[in-house]
Structure formats: C-alpha cells, structure tokens
Amino acid sequence: MALADPLGAGLPQSDRLRAFGIVALNGMFDEMDANGVLRQAVELLPGDIAIVSSFGADSAVILHMVASIDPGLPVLFLETGKHFAETLDYVETLSRHLGLTNVRALRPDPEDVRRFDPNGDLWETDPDSCCHIRKTEPLDLALAGFGGWVTGRKRFQTADRGVLPHFELTSDDRIKVNPLAYWNDSDIAAYRKAHDLPEHPLYAEGFRSIGCASCTSVVAEGEDARSGRWRGRNKTECGIHFDVNARIARPLPVAEATVFSNGRFIADPWRDWAEGDAADGVRYTHVPLPVFLEHRETFLKNPHPLGLLVAPGDAIESVAGDLGRFASVAIAFPAFTDGRGYSTARLVTERYGFVGEVRAVGDVLIDQIRLMRRCGITAFVVAHEPTRAALADGRLGDLPVYLQPVGRDEVPVGSRRFLRRAGPSA
Ligand code: SF4
Structure with a gap:
C-alpha cells in the first residue's frame, strides 16, 4: 500500500526530500518490494522522474513495472551509436509489448563526436572519454529536466554495487532510485517467467549484461554478469553513476593528471573559459566571475555543468545567490604572497554554504595546501x-598551531592565540 504523502504536504518537493532525509527514506521503504519502491518514487516526484534503461538483458523487468504504474512515464535510452542491432530492435519490440508511450533516445552531441571521436574508435583508446561524450553528457543534459531518476542496478552485479540502497541523493541534488537493488538473478528470471516478458535476443547467446557492441562480450559459466563489459580493461562502470567530480576514473600518466583531490591526482574534467565561448553552450567550464555577471541570465539558462572562477578583487558577494548554480568554484592564487583567496574560500564555504568542489588554481605550493584546506578548499x-x-608521496607537512581560527570547531569564544591548536581535520 502506498503511503499518503509521507513527507508532509505543502512544501516544495525538493525541500520535502531534504527535510525528511535520504536515510529515513531508505529506512521507511527498506522492506518494501521493488514495485512498491518504484510506485512510491513516482508518487514522491510526480511528473519529475525519469527511468533510465539500457534495454539490456534485465531491462524488461523494471520496464514492466513502469508500464504497470504509468506507461507514459519518460524512459530514457542512451542511443550511443554503438549498440548491437539486436538492442535497437529490442527497444522497439519491448516498448511495443509493454505499451510504453514515452521512450526517448538520447544521442551524443554531433559536435562532440566530430571533435573527439571522428573515426568512431575512441572506445579502444580512451573508453572513459567515449562513455563521457556518448552517455554521461547526453544523460546529464536530459536529467536537467528531472528531480529524480530510476535505475535497474542491483547489488549482486558487482562488488562496487554491493551496498546499493533503494534511494540515493546525488551531489547535483537529484534522487536516484534503485527498486531492484536487493534482487538477484533468480528473482529476475522468476519475474520474467511469471510475466512472460520477451528476452533480449542476445541473452540466449550468453550475453548477460548488454551495453555497446564494442565493449560487450559473452560471459562464461560462473563469471559475474557484468564481467563481459569492458573485458580486460580497468573499467566496470560507464560513468553515468559517478558524481560530477569523480566522473573520469581512468588511470592517467602522471603529467596528464593535474588535479589533486581526495588524496590522489586525477584528470581534470574542467576547462578554462576561452575567447569566443558562448554563454548558452559551454560546459564543464570555469567562467570568470565578471563574465558570468555580464551574461548572467544566459548562463542561468545553460543546462550544462558550469564552474566559477574567482580572481583576487572579484566581489564574491555579487554572486552569493547564484553559487548553487555551480558544480565547482575555482579560486585564483596568482602569487604565493597573495592571500586574498583564503578569505574568498572561507566566504564561499562558511558564509554562503557552497558544498561543491572548491579548487585552488595558480601559484599553488606545498606550504599552502594545509592552510587552503582549512579554508574549505x-x-x-x-x-x-x-x-x-x-603530494604524490603524501608529504603534506605539519601545521600544529594556527594563528587565525576557521570554522565553527576552531572558534572557541574568548580563546587566546596560544590556546589555538589545529583540529584533526586540518
Ligand atoms: S560502452 Fe564502449 S562504445 Fe559505449 S560509450 Fe562506453 S566506451 Fe563507448
């Protein structure tokens, strides 16, 4: 039985979800069956939720549940241009069989394909970037119109998915629902049989998890269902289930990995604003604060992930109300001796409550890193x-005493300078 508005009427949906909390949500619906979880999600986010389906080996199950709740719910299919012909046929036959009326094919931006994958072989040399332009980007764009999305992921598929909950809150503030999280292979097979659902044409040939033809192979007896995906490569996910700042996971030559984050160097998904860039079309770009102000209305309508670049002397308070629009704030440190960036970082994180990535760019030296961290970078x-x-060796140096307290934990009222000791998180 569906619960009637468990998060309280009258509030905007996003506030209701936040107020109640994702943990409570999982606790409430932990025992609920997959159909109940899906139905509840649709009721929590009426008109604001999409189903993302690969139309792969197991997809018929979740799509059958969707059709039984509302066949008009939007179903997003990532048409990467690299699928098996059998999968494209299956999209047609399964949709028709279930009566789905709102299946949308998401295609990569032709300009991205022309620039980054003109020969169609990027999957061989750089599969993460291939997935990025063919899956992650189109999905990010499409999800901009929704507050939540449903996936068919299951705990048993991989070790990484072993702790998958029914409900997740993503860093871009969307709710992600995994109704089949607790299901196993037998549950899927039993459901498929009970409802006489058409099988993916390649299932009988030994394909157990079906993605793009270039990156999918047959699974042998006893292997994990997903072991046929990106076989032989250090890759288990396409990236659509990564959060913004963890989206490029490939191991890189050290020189290419320019950003130090979470204790390691990673590739930088962000670029700098360049002459000729268009405010309505750029993505993963740090926009200088004066440029943002000049074209503010257009940037606010831009559906892509954007960052903000703040230079010394920029009035950060002029964009305080817009900070939630950005996934990353880059603070410029043009010279080792210029400390204005520290104050900016504290304003951004402490006063304005920004929770996305805050990065230091410019003259960043080892002696500054601990101080920068203390300011929220x-x-x-x-x-x-x-x-x-x-940094690569983990040598950050020590900072046992500070002269200027930061954050609530380090501002004991009436404290004396000699009493100020750096907290463990510094
Ligand atoms: S699965 Fe393979 S072909 Fe498909 S988008 Fe990813 S890397 Fe490219």
Whole structure:
C-alpha cells in the first residue's frame, strides 16, 4: 500500500526530500518490494522522474513495472551509436509489448563526436572519454529536466554495487532510485517467467549484461554478469553513476593528471573559459566571475555543468545567490604572497554554504595546501613539480598551531592565540 504523502504536504518537493532525509527514506521503504519502491518514487516526484534503461538483458523487468504504474512515464535510452542491432530492435519490440508511450533516445552531441571521436574508435583508446561524450553528457543534459531518476542496478552485479540502497541523493541534488537493488538473478528470471516478458535476443547467446557492441562480450559459466563489459580493461562502470567530480576514473600518466583531490591526482574534467565561448553552450567550464555577471541570465539558462572562477578583487558577494548554480568554484592564487583567496574560500564555504568542489588554481605550493584546506578548499591544480612530488608521496607537512581560527570547531569564544591548536581535520 502506498503511503499518503509521507513527507508532509505543502512544501516544495525538493525541500520535502531534504527535510525528511535520504536515510529515513531508505529506512521507511527498506522492506518494501521493488514495485512498491518504484510506485512510491513516482508518487514522491510526480511528473519529475525519469527511468533510465539500457534495454539490456534485465531491462524488461523494471520496464514492466513502469508500464504497470504509468506507461507514459519518460524512459530514457542512451542511443550511443554503438549498440548491437539486436538492442535497437529490442527497444522497439519491448516498448511495443509493454505499451510504453514515452521512450526517448538520447544521442551524443554531433559536435562532440566530430571533435573527439571522428573515426568512431575512441572506445579502444580512451573508453572513459567515449562513455563521457556518448552517455554521461547526453544523460546529464536530459536529467536537467528531472528531480529524480530510476535505475535497474542491483547489488549482486558487482562488488562496487554491493551496498546499493533503494534511494540515493546525488551531489547535483537529484534522487536516484534503485527498486531492484536487493534482487538477484533468480528473482529476475522468476519475474520474467511469471510475466512472460520477451528476452533480449542476445541473452540466449550468453550475453548477460548488454551495453555497446564494442565493449560487450559473452560471459562464461560462473563469471559475474557484468564481467563481459569492458573485458580486460580497468573499467566496470560507464560513468553515468559517478558524481560530477569523480566522473573520469581512468588511470592517467602522471603529467596528464593535474588535479589533486581526495588524496590522489586525477584528470581534470574542467576547462578554462576561452575567447569566443558562448554563454548558452559551454560546459564543464570555469567562467570568470565578471563574465558570468555580464551574461548572467544566459548562463542561468545553460543546462550544462558550469564552474566559477574567482580572481583576487572579484566581489564574491555579487554572486552569493547564484553559487548553487555551480558544480565547482575555482579560486585564483596568482602569487604565493597573495592571500586574498583564503578569505574568498572561507566566504564561499562558511558564509554562503557552497558544498561543491572548491579548487585552488595558480601559484599553488606545498606550504599552502594545509592552510587552503582549512579554508574549505578541496582540490588543487598543481603545476609546481616539487609540490606535485610531495603530494604524490603524501608529504603534506605539519601545521600544529594556527594563528587565525576557521570554522565553527576552531572558534572557541574568548580563546587566546596560544590556546589555538589545529583540529584533526586540518
Ligand atoms: S560502452 Fe564502449 S562504445 Fe559505449 S560509450 Fe562506453 S566506451 Fe563507448
């Protein structure tokens, strides 16, 4: 039985979800069957939820549930241009069989394909980037119109998915619903049989998890269902289930990994604003604050992930109300001796409550890293070789005493300078 408005009437949906909390949501619906979880999600986000389906080996199950609730719910299919012909046929036959009326094919931006994959072989040399332009980007764009989405992921599929809950809150503030999280292979087979659902044409040939033809192979007896995906590569996910800042997971040559974040160097998905860029079309770009203000209305309508670049002297308070629009704030440190970026970082994180990535760019040296962290900076674009080497080795130096307290934990009222000791998180 569906619960009647368990999060309280009258509030906007996003506030209701936040107020109640994702943990409580999982607790409430932990025992609920997959159909109940899906129905509840649709009721929590009426008109604001999409189903993302690969039309793969198991997809018929969740799509059958969707059709029984509302066949007009939007179903997003990532038409990467690399699928088996059998999968494209299956999209047609399964949709017709279930009576789905709102299946939408999401295609990569032709300009991205022309620029990054003109020969169609990017999957061989750089599958993460291939997935990025063919899956992650089109999905990000499509999800901009929704507050939540449903996936068919299951705990048993991989070790990484072993703790999958029914409900997740993503860093871009969307709710992600996994009604089949607790299901296993037998549950899927039993449901398929009970409802006489058409099988993916390749299932009988030994394909157990079906994605793009270039990256999918047959699974042998006893292997994990997903072991046929990106076989032989250090890759288990396409990236659509990564959050913004973890989206590029490929191991890189050290020189290419320019951003130090979460204790390691990673590739930088962000670029700088360039002459000729268009405010309505750029993506994963740090926009200088004055440029943002000049074209504010257009940037606010831009559906892509954007970052903000704040230079010394920029009035951060002029964009305080817009900070939630950005996934990343880059603070410029043009010279080692210029400390204005520290104050900006504290304003951004402490006063304005920004929770996305805050990064330091410019003259970033090892002696500054701990101080920057104390001010809320979480990522560092480092060009200085000795600093890169020290970070790679985990040599951050020590900071036992501070002169200027930051954050609530370090501002004991009436404290004396000699009493101020750096907290463990510094
Ligand atoms: S699964 Fe393979 S072909 Fe498909 S988008 Fe990813 S890398 Fe490219």
